[in-house]
Amino acid sequence: MKTLLLVRHAKSCWKNNLPDFDRPIKKRGIKDANLISKDLADLSPDIILCSAANRTRLTADIFIKNLSLENVNIKYLKDLYDFSGEALIEVIQTIDNSCNTVMVFGHNYALTNFVNTFGNKYVDNVTTSGFVKINFDIKSWKNLSKGKTEKIVFPKHLK
16 A cells, blocks of 8 residues: 655745745745644655745645654655646656655646546645645555545635
8 A cells, every 4th residue: 555645835925026946935825734734643654755846845844843744754856846747647656665655745737637647536626735645555656556535635624
């Protein structure tokens, strides 16, 4: 059994004319990321994979702190700065098989596309700060196939 814990970055800030990669998160994004991460319990990923973009890094920091995941190895990957989802799938298929539970911080449209392709529940849009857990009945990440969507938590569910 393999499990993915997918998180879309928090609401980003468009001020300051920064390049997309460097944009931080808004106050609302900080609030929503705290809301979601504090609602989640008993998450114990073997590794955390995070887009190298500023807004995903900042979102991951909030989740890591609130879920006490400071001792989990985290990798910041430029490849996860992906919007189509192709690179996301490639990254997941190359995860070491010793990792059974993996937390991924990424971007849309990639996450929504992934959730709808590999999960069994349709999601119109993985919202900012949104969390989706999918279990896969596989032994190797290379054999990624349709899984079972176990949990979906968006900020609107908790407000």
